[in-house]
Amino acid sequence: MEIAPSQTVENTAQASLSAEFGVMNDALLEELGRECDTEACGLTLGELSQILLRVGSAQNYGLPYGESVSRRQQTAYFRNLRLADLVLAQACAQGNERAWERFIELYQQPLIRAAIAITGSDTLGRELADGLYAELYGLTTRDGERRCPLDSYKGRGSLIGWLRTTLAQRHVDHHRRSHRELALDDPLNSYDPPATDSMPEKLPAELQILGRAIEGALRRLPAEDRFLLASYYIDERTLLQIAQVLHVHEATVSRKLRRVTGGIRMQILRNLRDSGLSRRAAEEALGADPRDLDLNLKKMLQKPQSDTFQEKAAR
């Protein structure tokens, strides 16, 4: 693998950045430079200052946009970052040769292992890792400019974690793109299923009420409860897997699941009674055969409750 050409930072550029984003305290800069070992990445203090100022100003040092930043807040922001990882990633994104050597030394093997673990196959794993390497190296260009995904790393988590998540994203996206692709000569493709009845049967009133009660109960669930239900009942994840993601014990997940399902049942009963059913009728309605219901629980459970990321995309 070739090393990307080194891009030195000119003093004029640094001066303009400093003027735009502010100036870092020299003592703080020296201290941060020592701690994140800028020499190993082949960076000067001026380049480090430029990287830090750009990253910090891009996120307004963790404060709401438009709010002025004090020197103390600036210091606190940098101290909460994985600064060494961030500096390495930014240096690589800028094409620093020594930084790439260090990156390969530190992350080449872990990246391949993570890719193999994600794909479950040595071949696919190496293929996935190589693809990401090429992309990280900046072989992709947009509008004539070399694009490096490492530039989007902000140092909140570890760099290896970011790499693993990026690998997982690529693998999932690739799978979702390709799993619907079928060979044209596949005999299964020639099967033409009969058209479904365009006029579905109308459900009895009790079942309609029950469906609405269930939908209402699921809609009121908090995010973590919905995540638990989706992970356990839809994705069929184990308690251990869920526990590892939430950083709790398996027993805690089990207890929460029991509590959530119990709460849903109580809420459904409450909704049924709010709909005008007596207590006994509500109990009887809960005993209905689920196959009689025309409910897509997966869709209900996975219905987004906030438009956070859509709004973000719109912005």
Added chain:
Amino acid sequence: MNTTSQPDLHPDAECLNAFVEQVLAGPERERILSHIASCSRCRQVVYLAQEAASGAETPAASPVLHPAKQPVFWASWRFAWVPAVALAAIVTLAIFLHRPQSVPNTEFARVAPRAEGAIPMPPAQNPVGTKAAQSPGAAILAARYTSSAPARTDSKKLPPAAASSVALPAAAGAAEPLAAESQAAVMPSGASEERLSTQEAAVQLKSETVDAARQSQFANGALASNTTTAKISPVRMKSVAGTDQAIHGQPVAASASRLEMKEVPTGSFNRASQPSMAGVLAPGTSSLPSGLGAVSTATAQHRTISIDLAGTLFLSDDAGKHWEPVVQQWTGRAVEVRAKSALSSPPAALFEIVNDRGQVWASADGRTWKAN
């Protein structure tokens, strides 16, 4: 909506990784959690990243220089042993302190302080006491006695024989029930269940189990059992001086104790060996020639036999005024004597002796004994 063609709809790798590594603040974590609850793609990404993180070893990446959240010291299990050990120590101490007081297996004789100006008993007048004093057990007791009674004024003058004597009244003039006085010193007379220690350590009693009912009756100073044939009124010592005299080899006035004995014609051996029933010699008193306290006493046909703490049997024909030792004709240590009722016919044996193994010897005159 094709999610892959519009990646901005999903959190980026930075946010998802921060979620997996638990470095997100509350509101942002909630937003991510809310999204992955409804987005199977991001959920899949999170689970895959987590699995890869669990399976793969972390490289020697640079750690956070100054993590935002400093772990509290008790979060580290390295220090868990400190409270654990402290808790264990407290529990052990509590158990030790609040342990129910079971019947002690070993009882040491309590030597009550003597009256001021008491005359030390010459060792020559008390061969048993001298023997006991020469033994290691007696030396231990003497040391214990000296250290446990700092108020004594003449503790240094205590002769060895006095050191081996037991259950003296606490103070001159104290007219407490004798049974209560001597409870600490006198072993219960459950013959087969008791064991005496070696003769040298005559004052150390070992009792495997003790009849609790009998002990309580003993503590009350009266025995009201229906199984006994003699009713003894609570024996009170008229004067402790008499006991002191006994210690010093002086004759003991028999009138020091009052005895009311009522014989019941049951034909069986009575329980005259009960401590408080010993009319002539209350257990713990030291009117025997050996100077030791009487363990068990029985009276029949104007004859009284008594066993002292050393297991020596004494016979008296004049209600305890004069005693003569009986040559041992039994094995083991005699721990109890019993008298047969005078009205029983025919009186084949007047007395019985029970040794520490529960074997019984019988005698018609108190001097000649045969195994039963």
